[in-house]
Amino acid sequence: MKTNLFFIFFSGLVLNNIILMQGLLPTSFLGMSAKTKRAVNLGIVAIVLMLLVTILTWLLYHFVLVSLHLEFLVLISSVIIIILLTQFLGGEIIKQFLGKWRSELPLFTLNCALLAVPLLNLQHQYNLGESIVHTLGISFGYWGALVLTATLRQRLNLSPVAKMLQGYPIVLITLGILSLVFSSIAQMLKMVW
Amino acid sequence: MHTTRRLFQDTIKKIERWETFKTALFKENPILLLLLGIWPVVALTKTAKEALIFASITLLLLFFSNFFVSLFFRGVPYQRRTCVFLFLIAVEVTLLDYFLRLHYPTFRESLGIFLLLLVMNEVILSRTQTFAVRNNLILSCLDALGAGFGYVWGMMLVGCIREILGNGTIFGQIVFGKEFHKSPMLACNLSGFAFILLGFLIGFFRMINKREKRV
Numbered sequence: 353m354k355t356n357l358f359f360i361f362f363s364g365l366v367l368n369n370i371i372l373m374q375g376l377l378p379t380s381f382l383g384m385s386a387k388t389k390r391a392v393n394l395g396i397v398a399i400v401l402m403l404l405v406t407i408l409t410w411l412l413y414h415f416v417l418v419s420l421h422l423e424f425l426v427l428i429s430s431v432i433i434i435i436l437l438t439q440f441l442g443g444e445i446i447k448q449f450l451g452k453w454r455s456e457l458p459l460f461t462l463n464c465a466l467l468a469v470p471l472l473n474l475q476h477q478y479n480l481g482e483s484i485v486h487t488l489g490i491s492f493g494y495w496g497a498l499v500l501t502a503t504l505r506q507r508l509n510l511s512p513v514a515k516m517l518q519g520y521p522i523v524l525i526t527l528g529i530l531s532l533v534f535s536s537i538a539q540m541l542k543m544v545w
Numbered sequence: 546m547h548t549t550r551r552l553f554q555d556t557i558k559k560i561e562r563w564e565t566f567k568t569a570l571f572k573e574n575p576i577l578l579l580l581l582g583i584w585p586v587v588a589l590t591k592t593a594k595e596a597l598i599f600a601s602i603t604l605l606l607l608f609f610s611n612f613f614v615s616l617f618f619r620g621v622p623y624q625r626r627t628c629v630f631l632f633l634i635a636v637e638v639t640l641l642d643y644f645l646r647l648h649y650p651t652f653r654e655s656l657g658i659f660l661l662l663l664v665m666n667e668v669i670l671s672r673t674q675t676f677a678v679r680n681n682l683i684l685s686c687l688d689a690l691g692a693g694f695g696y697v698w699g700m701m702l703v704g705c706i707r708e709i710l711g712n713g714t715i716f717g718q719i720v721f722g723k724e725f726h727k728s729p730m731l732a733c734n735l736s737g738f739a740f741i742l743l744g745f746l747i748g749f750f751r752m753i754n755k756r757e758k759r760v
Contacts, residue, residue: 373736375588375739375740377584377587379580379582379583382580424643425639427642427661431631431635432632435628435631435632439627462627464665464666467661467662468658471662475657475658516751520580521747521751522744523744524583524740524743524747525740525744527740528737528738528739528741528744529737529741531737531740
């Protein structure tokens with residue numbers, strides 16, 4: 353098992369891309385990727401949220417829950433952190449990062465990718481630096497998948513689609529073809545390494 | 546007069562219950578028509594057995610969350626519903642997790658972190674928010690069972706197709722003979738194929754649903 357930081361970043365970005373390789377596709381992703389500009393900005397919101405969730409959950413787990421022998425609360429506490437960040441936080445600190453896009457935060461409440469990030473970090477037993485790098489990889493992978501899907505959907509609006517597949521089915525098929533491309537790229541990279 | 550009236554009301558109640566169950570099972574099927582809870586269908590359907598396990602766990606969680614919500618949480622104000630119900634589902638999943646760890650530890654290890662991720666399954670939260678808050682106990686339990694069994698058959702459909710094409714087997718039994726079992730279509734084991742299959746299935750079932758409505 354290689355544990356250098358570049359490999360961790362790259363595995364989050366391409367090899368284990370959270371949407372295209374692992375298939376953890378939240379339903380709100382389909383609504384987010386309708387237009388390119390909105391997708392780019394919502395991807396940045398996702399990056400900030402994933403970083404905050406990772407840091408807060410890591411600190412809470414290693415300094416509070418482990419020392420009090422309350423490891424079974426890890427799921428509940430991470431869900432509470434996600435709820436607090438997405439539903440109740442619209443303050444000045446978030447305004448600096450996100451500007452007007454902070455009103456879109458409730459879209460991320462029911463997001464399986466957002467919950468998967470701290471749980472994956474705990475499963476791999478990363479320290480704080482490693483888990484931040486892993487989260488950066490995952491969140492840039494999320495951003496990339498969002499932007500790729502949005503651009504392809506803009507192109508699909510102009511092209512003739514069979515009547516049966518109009519709407520979300522063609523989006524899912526596009527995502528599937530993207531996912532096959534990503535998995536072939538990952539196979540090639542695994543052969544190189 | 547009274548007896549006929551009561552009989553009439555009873556039949557209406559029965560019809561209402563049956564309609565609730567049937568609507569959740571077919572006309573508002575969570576995966577194929579409402580597009581809720583896509584990620585378990587994509588990530589957890591490599592084999593039919595895996596799909597059945599996770600779908601039945603979802604059914605269990607759905608039933609208990611609808612039960613508790615319609616029993617205790619009907620007075621929650623509109624703005625706080627998401628937070629309270631999500632917290633409730635997280636508590637349920639934690640209880641299930643530690644029950645499995647105590648009694649079936651090897652089975653729990655085979656599920657991985659995906660058991661914990663079932664908190665973020667959209668089917669459970671949307672059913673509690675849209676149905677269980679407004680209706681009584683029996684109706685919301687029936688709705689949970691209908692939506693849960695709808696989820697089970699939708700997920701089993703994808704799982705069976707993927708296992709037959711990708712491995713040549715179904716529940717471990719060889720289907721197409723040993724020639725196919727030795728050299729199956731390996732692309733069906735990737736998650737990309739699941740996306741494509743799900744897209745075609747959703748398109749197909751939407752078309753059927755529209756045609757029924759027109760008639």
